[in-house]
Amino acid sequence: MESLLIEISKHYTHQTISAEHSLSLLLDSFDWRLYNKGYLLRHSNQHSELLNMDGHLLHKATIPQKKRPRFIHDFPKGKLKDSLTSILAPRALLERAQIVVESCVYTVLDQEKKTVVRLQHEQIFLQSKKPLPPLQDQLICTPLRGYEKEFTTITRILTEDCGLTAATKSENIMKLSLEKMNRRVKDYSSKADLNLDENFSGLDAAKYILGSTFETITRNEQGIIDDLDIEFLHDFRVAVRRSRSLLSLLKGIFHDTITDELKTDLKKMGSLTGALRDHDVYLDKKDEYKKMVPAALRPGLDKYFEDIHKQRIDEQKKLTQFLQSKEYQQISRKWQQYMRAPQLADMDKGNNADISIKKLASKSISKRYKKIIATGQMFDHQTEDSEIHQMRIEFKKLRYLLEFFKSLFSKNEMNHFIQQLKTVQNCLGNFNDLSVQQESLMQHIQAMPCNRKEHLMVAASLGGLIAHMSEEQQKLRTVFFEDFEIFANQENQNLFDTLIQF
Amino acid sequence: MKIIASYNIKGGVGKTATIVNLAYLAAADGHKVLLCDLDPQGSATFYFRIRTHKKQTGQKLLRGRKKLDKFVMESDFENLEILPANLSYRSLDILLNKETKSKHILKNIFKSYQKTYDLILLDCPPNITLLSENIFYAADLILVPIIPSTLSIRTYDQLLDFFKQEKIKRSKLIPFLSMVEKRKKLHTEITEDLLNHDKHFLRSMIPYSANIEKMGINRKPIAAEIRSTAAKQAYLDLWQEVTELLQ
Ligand SMILES: Nc1ncnc2c1ncn2[C@@H]1O[C@H](COP(=O)(O)OP(=O)(O)OP(=O)(O)O)[C@@H](O)[C@H]1O
Ligand SMILES: [Mg+2]
Numbered sequence: 001m002e003s004l005l006i007e008i009s010k011h012y013t014h015q016t017i018s019a020e021h022s023l024s025l026l027l028d029s030f031d032w033r034l035y036n037k038g039y040l041l042r043h044s045n046q047h048s049e050l051l052n053m054d055g056h057l058l059h060k061a062t063i064p065q066k067k068r069p070r071f072i073h074d075f076p077k078g079k080l081k082d083s084l085t086s087i088l089a090p091r092a093l094l095e096r097a098q099i100v101v102e103s104c105v106y107t108v109l110d111q112e113k114k115t116v117v118r119l120q121h122e123q124i125f126l127q128s129k130k131p132l133p134p135l136q137d138q139l140i141c142t143p144l145r146g147y148e149k150e151f152t153t154i155t156r157i158l159t160e161d162c163g164l165t166a167a168t169k170s171e172n173i174m175k176l177s178l179e180k181m182n183r184r185v186k187d188y189s190s191k192a193d194l195n196l197d198e199n200f201s202g203l204d205a206a207k208y209i210l211g212s213t214f215e216t217i218t219r220n221e222q223g224i225i226d227d228l229d230i231e232f233l234h235d236f237r238v239a240v241r242r243s244r245s246l247l248s249l250l251k252g253i254f255h256d257t258i259t260d261e262l263k264t265d266l267k268k269m270g271s272l273t274g275a276l277r278d279h280d281v282y283l284d285k286k287d288e289y290k291k292m293v294p295a296a297l298r299p300g301l302d303k304y305f306e307d308i309h310k311q312r313i314d315e316q317k318k319l320t321q322f323l324q325s326k327e328y329q330q331i332s333r334k335w336q337q338y339m340r341a342p343q344l345a346d347m348d349k350g351n352n353a354d355i356s357i358k359k360l361a362s363k364s365i366s367k368r369y370k371k372i373i374a375t376g377q378m379f380d381h382q383t384e385d386s387e388i389h390q391m392r393i394e395f396k397k398l399r400y401l402l403e404f405f406k407s408l409f410s411k412n413e414m415n416h417f418i419q420q421l422k423t424v425q426n427c428l429g430n431f432n433d434l435s436v437q438q439e440s441l442m443q444h445i446q447a448m449p450c451n452r453k454e455h456l457m458v459a460a461s462l463g464g465l466i467a468h469m470s471e472e473q474q475k476l477r478t479v480f481f482e483d484f485e486i487f488a489n490q491e492n493q494n495l496f497d498t499l500i501q502f
Numbered sequence: 503m504k505i506i507a508s509y510n511i512k513g514g515v516g517k518t519a520t521i522v523n524l525a526y527l528a529a530a531d532g533h534k535v536l537l538c539d540l541d542p543q544g545s546a547t548f549y550f551r552i553r554t555h556k557k558q559t560g561q562k563l564l565r566g567r568k569k570l571d572k573f574v575m576e577s578d579f580e581n582l583e584i585l586p587a588n589l590s591y592r593s594l595d596i597l598l599n600k601e602t603k604s605k606h607i608l609k610n611i612f613k614s615y616q617k618t619y620d621l622i623l624l625d626c627p628p629n630i631t632l633l634s635e636n637i638f639y640a641a642d643l644i645l646v647p648i649i650p651s652t653l654s655i656r657t658y659d660q661l662l663d664f665f666k667q668e669k670i671k672r673s674k675l676i677p678f679l680s681m682v683e684k685r686k687k688l689h690t691e692i693t694e695d696l697l698n699h700d701k702h703f704l705r706s707m708i709p710y711s712a713n714i715e716k717m718g719i720n721r722k723p724i725a726a727e728i729r730s731t732a733a734k735q736a737y738l739d740l741w742q743e744v745t746e747l748l749q
Pocket of ligand 2: 517518519625
């Protein structure tokens, strides 16, 4: 810049108007929800801006507090918040990159000391421990109306005498910095894409899939310990569940001793995380619950949520201790290494280890599917709730199977089929959640000492909730019957048969 | 779009000082402003450090927007553009006289700027001429700076008579006190008298100030200076009152 100004000062005088230095943060969730949807969220000095990938400003907001926003509720009401809510909830925002912008404005003056051209020198750096060259270093030259001749002269000095090149397309600097900072943007997704090779044996496939679920497990540990948001634990638990399902759905891949040991470990990981997850779910539903009961019962609910909140803190501490314990560290690292090992000892293999995965998967999927259709067709309005619960478990198994192995089958049809299945499964999931919640509210009531008025209020509130939930649950039965009918229609059955052939 | 002129039959009363500051303040308020210098002396042009183009002539002014656009200059301030004046404008009256409907030429020229600017401000030369008559018809408001002295008030009365005679809307004329010196007994007496008895006068007035005089050296509106002065405040108040009149 110095040398440019010297060159310019042979013809004109110049003046430094301002020199600014600003730090912006790029925020996104652990699983890149904004980036995946084509958004960038920039924050600096209490101002947040939502940009698209071309760097265009979509919405902005001023944050009332000094601290950078962490959750959706940190944003003021408005378009920015609305856009974020549907994409981000309930995830926390993390700092994915820090960007420093240094900007100097100069004016070039004629003999009357009148400004004829404005120059803005802008340098954008990625904040890092060792100094990096700027991501972008540009001189913006703005003409003033009526001074076109001077503008031409100055741009000529800049290009010919100083060897600058005129900018062509401007890159979106925010996107660029994200990608530089995190060499692998989108380095985490709760469901990693599983690309199985048709020629994989059962063992190859199982090791590949479990390798991936264990990676998900370990990647979420720190977020749970730091208590960043509730999705870390959720993803952790889903990965544990998927691992367990795989073992029971594909039998005989590993030797029984291995399978049993792994199942025991997974079970432990599942049960030690259950309580915290339950609390998370309740607290997340706080507003929803409050809408379910009349206003008079709401203070009772607040008290209930206070209790849950306290319990949650204890559970979170306990879980942190477990995750940091030697015992747990050994378990998770051991299995991750095991699944990554190129070769397993023959004694570790089960009977089905060397059978083609496509064959094993087709068989298993078919079996589940046929069972679901047969059972479902016998359902009528007298069907017990417990039978519907059983159905949910079957659906879940089928869903896991399809997700594990979809890369082995025709992609479009598979996705269509999974979509259909999701609809029914969601309904079943809600049905089940309502049962579980009613039961746990009942337990809470029973565990409460009943000698204080305060507790009576809580009990009344929870009673109101239970009544509401039970009503909702009955409605869901009908919805399920309808959804199932579509899922099991002949067209879908035919589609399934062409898809899964063996 | 509204047109505001700064005018007085009398010279040296602060017409230019006023319009230059109002132009800056209006632009700073976010209005898109064209300051049109109509005085061959080009003082407003000078205050904004603009050099005029030799090819810009009175003839071209009267031809309207198509010929004028290329002479419009961007000032150093956001939203503020200047149409400079030069000595050739001294023959404007002769040129106007040759036109038909000679009193409405300016009004028609400015019509074509309707969509481009929110405000056009005019710095006018003194005396009653055909050019000033054009200004009277074109402007929505005519600010008349008046020094609290007998002679100055006399010219204001002359102006009122002229408006009556020509049947131009009296309400366009907005007198206000300029270059008021508190220490002069006569100034305070006349000021009090005028403000009490003539309801047309604006409440704000511009004091006599060395800082305003220095604008000729600094070549920058006093209102654009960062430090606050009584003079700057006076122009701010004046602009506030004018804004209210515009609504
Ligand atoms: N309020 C003020 N206090 C002190 N000096 C002033 C003030 N207003 C204007 N002046 C000075 O008085 C002189 C005349 O002012 P200005 O040019 O604004 O008047 P004008 O009415 O436009 O004059 P002209 O009729 O020549 O165009 C200038 O030197 C100016 O700096
Ligand atoms: Mg003047």
